[in-house]
Amino acid sequence: MSKATVSRVLNNKGDVDASTAIRVREVIAATGYTPSARAVGLAKGRTQTVGMLVPGLTWPWMGDVLQGVADVLEAMGYGLLLNTMNRGADSLTQFARHVSANAFDGLLLIEPPDTLSYISGLHESGFPMVMIDDRGDHPGFPSVATSNKQGAVDAARHLLATGRRRMAVVTGPSQFGCTRDRTDGFRSTLEDAGVPLEEKFLIEGDFTRDGGREAIQPLLEAGVELDGVFAQNDLMAVGVLDALRAAGRAVPDDVAVIGFDDIPIAAHTQPALTTVRQPSREMGEAAARMLLSRLAGEPFPHEPHIVPTSLIVRDSAP
Template identity: 50%
Template sequence: MGVTIADVAARAGVSKTTVSRVLNGEGEINENTVVKVRKAISELGYVPSAGAVGLARGTTQMIGMLVPDTAWAWAGIVQAVVETLETEGFGLRMLTWNHGEESLRRLGLQVAAKSFDGLLVVEPEGALGSITELHEAGLPVVLIDDRFQRPGFPCVATTNREGGEQAARRLLDLGRRRPLVVTGPEEYGCTRERLDGFVGIYAQAGIDLDPRSLIGGDFLFETARSAVAQALADGVEFDAVFGHNDPSAARVLAALHEAGLRIPQDVAVVGFDDVELASYTYPALTTIRQPMRDMGEAAARLLLDHVRRSPEAAPSRTILTSLVIRGSTLRPSPN
C-alpha cells in the first residue's frame, strides 16, 4: 500500500487536516509546521492526488526550473529568467534532469510539497508525458526551446525553420552550391525544422543536395569532427558547412583547419544559436542567433501570467532568429 496523508501526518506530528492545508496553501500555518510537513512528505516519498497538487497555487513566490544539466549552454536563458523573476519578487529553484526517473521522482516530491508556484522546463527528454500530467493536474508550466512536438501547454520557441532558411541564403549569396549539413538529433523538432528550411531554400535555387552531404549529428564536438572527416574520406565535394548548433560548427572549423582547408576561402561555415563560443573561434563564427536571453525573459513572464491567472496570458510565444555575420562567411577580398 502506498504512502497516505495519514502517514505524513503521523511523521510530522500533526493532523491530516493540517497536512491538507499545507498542500493546498490554505489559511495561515506556522512556518515550523510547514517545514515539518514538507520534510515528512520528502522523507516518505508521498505524492498526493492530482487534485491536491493543482489547487490554490501562487503562495510560495518561487518558480521551479527543470534543465537537462547545468551546462553553459543554458546560461543566457537562466540569467534572463533569474533577472525577470527577481524584478517580480519571485525566487528560482533549479532542478536538473541528470538522473532520469530519479530526477522525475524528486520533481514529483517538490510539486507535492508545493515548493514552487509554476515550472519552467528546458528539453524534458523522456519526461514530456510526466510534465504534461503535472500541467493537467493544475501546475502552471512553460516549455522553453521546444525540440519535440508542440506540447499541450504553453511554450516559448524560436523560428528554427526560418533560421535554416537564413543560413542557406547567406551561403547562396556567397555562391556556395555544395553545402555539407551536420544536423542535430533526428528526434528533435528543431533539427527537422532547421534542415527543412535549409534544404527548401536550396531547392528553390534549383539545387538538390547530395544525400551524402546530410550527416546526422548530436550537437556534440566530436560528432562534427567525424562528419567532416568522413565526408572528406568519401570524396564528398563541399564548399560550405551548416552546423545545427555552434559547438558542432566550432568543431567543424577545427576539422577543416586540420585538413588544410581555408575558411572561408575554401569552405564557408554557419552555426546556430550565437552562444559566446561563436565569437572566439578562428575565424569567428557566422551563426543564426537564437536569442536565449529574450527566450528566458519571455518564458518567465509567460509563466508568471499563468501563475497569476491573468486573462491576458498568451498560450505561447515565438522569438525570431537573426543572421549574425562573422569571419567564417566573409567574402574573400579581391586580389
C-alpha cells in the same frame, strides 16, 4: 501591541483605532521593517516561487536562459527553485517531492529526457507550466521558442549569396523539433534556388564538438568537394572547423561554415564563426513573463511565443 493589530494596520484594515495605527506606523518607520513577500504569498496560498526543470547546466546557452528567467522573477519578487536531471530517476523523484509539497506556484522547463510522461500528467492536471525550446515538438504545451526554420533560411540565403553551391548540413538528433525545422528551412531554400541538397550531404550529428567533426569527416576523407557547411549548432560547427583544418581545407576560401546559437566561443574560433543567433536570454525572459501572467489570472496564449533569430556574419562565411 498584538501581531494581529500590526497585521491589520499593514493591510489597511479600517477597524483599528487611529491613534493605535499611528503608533504602529511610527514603530515600523523607526525599525525599518518591511513585510516578508514570502509570508504574504503563503498567506494567500502562494509560495512566490517558480520551479524550473532542466536536463543539466552544461549546455552552452543554458546560462543565458537562466539569467533571463532570473531577471524577470527577481523584478517581480519571485524566487527560483532550480531542478536538474543529473541523477536520472533519482532527480525526477526529488523533483516530484517538490511538486507534492507545493514548493512552487508554476514551472518552467527545458524538457529533460525520459520525463515526458510525468510532465504531461502535471500539465493535464492544470498545473501552470511553460516549455522553453520545445525540442520534442509538443504543441499542447504553452511554450517559448525561437524561429528555427527562418534562421536556417537566412543561413542558406547567405551561403547562396556568397556563391556556394555544394553544401552539406550537419543536423542535430532527428527526434528534435528544432532539427526538423532547421533542416526543412535550409533544404527548401536551396530547392527554391535550384540547388537541391543531396541526401549524402545531410548528416546527423549530436550537438557536440566531437559529433560535428565525426559527421563531416567521411566526406572529407572521400575527397568530396564542398564549398559550404551549415552545422545546426555552434559546437558542431567548431568540430567542422577542426576537421576542415586537419584536411587542409581553408575556411572560408575553400569552404564557408555557418553555425547556430551564437554561444560565446563563436566569436573566438579561428576563423570567427558566422552563426544564427538564438536569443536564449530573451527566451528565458519571455517564458518567465508568460508564466507570471498565468499566475496572475491571465490565460495562456493559444500559440507558441516565438523570439526571432538573427544572422551574425563573421569570418567563417563573410
